[in-house]
Amino acid sequence: MESPLHHFEVHTIVPIHIGGLDLSINNAVVAMWVGLAVIGGMFMLPAKKGLSLIPGKLQSVLEIAIEFIRNLVYEFIGEEEGRKYVPFIASLFLFVLACNLIGLLPGSYTITSQLVVTGVFATGIFLMTLVIGFSKHGGHFLSILVPPGIPKILIPVMIPIEIISMLARPISLAVRLFANMTAGHTVLAVLFGLAMTGPLWLGWLPFGFTVIINGLEIAIAFIQAYIFTTLTCVYIGDVIKLH
């Protein structure tokens, strides 16, 4: 019987070695490319055909998606400040969502179930918030470490606490997405294993569960992409508003 963790393994498809670096094309990279191609294609298609004032089916779906993300950004960052972050947040949301959903297709690869990938996203976002904060407020940005309205005696205690909670943000962001995707896919794989090994009069039960849990996983794919982007907006909004 196959291990339930089998589908998280990375296989090299085209080996490329430059210097000491292993830049091989593996199934994870291919899954990422497919995700990019799906989003790019979905947005290029109506744009190529010519945007119409009365949107067609695909165009309305995409308009709803973009409007939803724009409202999200405006809510957490603010309307004037948030405008320039809409493209970034929208691409982040759509990419994470596409990767989550592509992972649900049988035989494909869930790129967001790798801690490296989510970790790079989260680290990038964390560094971005630092850059935004320092470029916007300069040295005054460090006052984010001191919450407003606390007595002066508590400041030496609050600064380490605030530093820890700042550092905890990217890690919890990365771990949440990774853990949700990994756990869901492992459950699916275990149930499939049970369904395949058991006799038919027993095997239908876990198989039925896989169908239900697949539906749940689709919901989780959306929710996790939503949470990831919402928290990104919250973090960017925090450094812009400084409390």
Place this chain on the structure above:
Amino acid sequence: MQIAFRLGTELTVATIIGGLLGYAFDYFFGSKPWGLVVGIVFGVAAGCLGVYRVAMTLTNEEEYNDKD
């Protein structure tokens, strides 16, 4: 409601970060085990503070919505 999902990881991760920072402090300054102890205490405090903040924003929003 979706924001409430983050509460669980927030608490755990803050504690782990605090512990790691404390452990690193011990490693570099040879102050075993006090850095770890203080680090974990700060980590727990940071986690509780984070959860408290999120919970407060949630309650404030609810009250705000109730007024409408």
